[in-house]
Amino acid sequence: MRRTTSWPQDAEVVDISGLTLLPGLIDCHDHLASHGYELTRRWGLDEPQSTRHLRTATVLQHTLASGYTAVRDGAGLDAGFKLAVEEGLIPGPRLMLSLRIISPTGGLGDSVSPSGHSCWVPSDPTLPESVANGVEAVRTVVRTMIRAGADVIKCATTGGASSRLGHGPKDSAFNPDELRALVEESHALGRRVMCHALGGPGLRTAIEAGVDSIEHGCYLDEDPELLPMMAERGIFFVPTFTVYVFHRERSAPHMRVRGRDLQPHHVESLGRALAAGVKVVAGTDAGGHMHHINARELQYLVRAGMSPMQALQGATGWAAECLGLARDIGTIQPGKLADLIVVAGDPLQDITLLQDPQRIKLVLKGGEVCVDRRAEQAVYPLPRPPAS
Numbered sequence: 136m137r138r139t140t141s142w143p144q145d146a147e148v149v150d151i152s153g154l155t156l157l158p159g160l161i162d163c164h165d166h167l168a169s170h171g172y173e174l175t176r177r178w179g180l181d182e183p184q185s186t187r188h189l190r191t192a193t194v195l196q197h198t199l200a201s202g203y204t205a206v207r208d209g210a211g212l213d214a215g216f217k218l219a220v221e222e223g224l225i226p227g228p229r230l231m232l233s234l235r236i237i238s239p240t241g242g243l244g245d246s247v248s249p250s251g252h253s254c255w256v257p258s259d260p261t262l263p264e265s266v267a268n269g270v271e272a273v274r275t276v277v278r279t280m281i282r283a284g285a286d287v288i289k290c291a292t293t294g295g296a297s298s299r300l301g302h303g304p305k306d307s308a309f310n311p312d313e314l315r316a317l318v319e320e321s322h323a324l325g326r327r328v329m330c331h332a333l334g335g336p337g338l339r340t341a342i343e344a345g346v347d348s349i350e351h352g353c354y355l356d357e358d359p360e361l362l363p364m365m366a367e368r369g370i371f372f373v374p375t376f377t378v379y380v381f382h383r384e385r386s387a388p389h390m391r392v393r394g395r396d397l398q399p400h401h402v403e404s405l406g407r408a409l410a411a412g413v414k415v416v417a418g419t420d421a422g423g424h425m426h427h428i429n430a431r432e433l434q435y436l437v438r439a440g441m442s443p444m445q446a447l448q449g450a451t452g453w454a455a456e457c458l459g460l461a462r463d464i465g466t467i468q469p470g471k472l473a474d475l476i477v478v479a480g481d482p483l484q485d486i487t488l489l490q491d492p493q494r495i496k497l498v499l500k501g502g503e504v505c506v507d508r509r510a511e512q513a514v515y516p517l518p519r520p521p522a523s
């Protein structure tokens with residue numbers, strides 16, 4: 136028999152018979168340094184910075200241990216965490232950072248309280264000011280973000296479920312000239328653009344300007360031209376269903392209303408995106424609502440109409456493409472970095488089993504074993520019932 140793979144003489148052979156080998160999971164939209172939606176939490180007013188950082192380090196560790204070997208952070212995590220993971224000071228997933236959300240005044244990146252006060256927390260040079268008005272200011276902020284360590288540029292062209300009253304999911308931010316400048320500058324400096332856009336004119340502005348992924352995209356179903364345009368341009372769709380379950384059930388009243396209104400559109404948008412040939416990838420938008428149950432998003436993707444295999448691709452191969460890391464991670468192939476997980480059970484039969492840390496028997500990042508639960512006595516409780 137011809138051997139198609141070769142390995143070093145001293146390689147360790149790990150017997151995983153009876154278990155399932157998968158590429159390490161990837162979350163395309165997380166907020167690892169966010170720990171709640173209450174204003175005092177969001178603005179970091181309720182505890183010392185050191186406590187907050189240690190809390191974030193714990194989240195990184197648990198997220199890796201739950202099988203997520205790579206995470207794209209949608210704002211909040213600074214470059215020091217990436218350095219700490221790379222130096223081995225703390226365990227954590229491979230990180231792709233955006234630092235902060237770029238928007239104009241009044242947009243998502245502009246921290247204004249319901250009373251109209253601006254956030255007075257001392258500015259942090261590792262998370263640069265992200266409000267920009269006008270083409271030149273936008274270019275400067277992109278450059279500043281990259282100087283501070285951004286691997287990807289995050290912007291927002293609409294409000295969202297959790298944004299302030301008066302700036303909702305279909306209210307736009309940035310004019311087409313500003314957004315084109317943002318995309319052009321980011322691409323010129325080798326960075327992709329992930330754009331928070333839910334619906335209305337701002338969603339079109341983002342797609343026409345050529346961003347690389349649409350985050351949330353709840354009302355894509357309302358304009359039939361947009362999805363074919365995304366497919367043609369290779370723009371990824373990151374729906375983030377998980378966060379809206381939280382907003383429908385536990386957020387402030389105006390956020391619950393927004394969360395309920397967008398739900399049927401969101402599901403419809405997913406179906407149409409798949410039909411149009413848009414690649415849909417998994418992102419939780421975790422941070423405000425929960426941490427390290429990132430695989431719950433796969434359950435929601437399946438419930439909204441993806442096959443279990445499509446949902447898995449959305450958290451592995453397609454996700455790696457979305458991040459621009461397909462050469463190194465996302466599939467199990469010779470020549471790639473060995474980001475792998477070994478799972479008890481078949482996720483194609485039951486996608487929810489990925490939410491149970493006890494079933495994640497091995498986690499390897501770059502060929503190194505980070506988590507080994509093979510010796511642990513296995514008890515598999517049913518995963519907690521998902522909030523519907």
Ligand SMILES: [Zn+2]
Nearest residue numbers: 164166209420
């Ligand atoms: Zn987000």
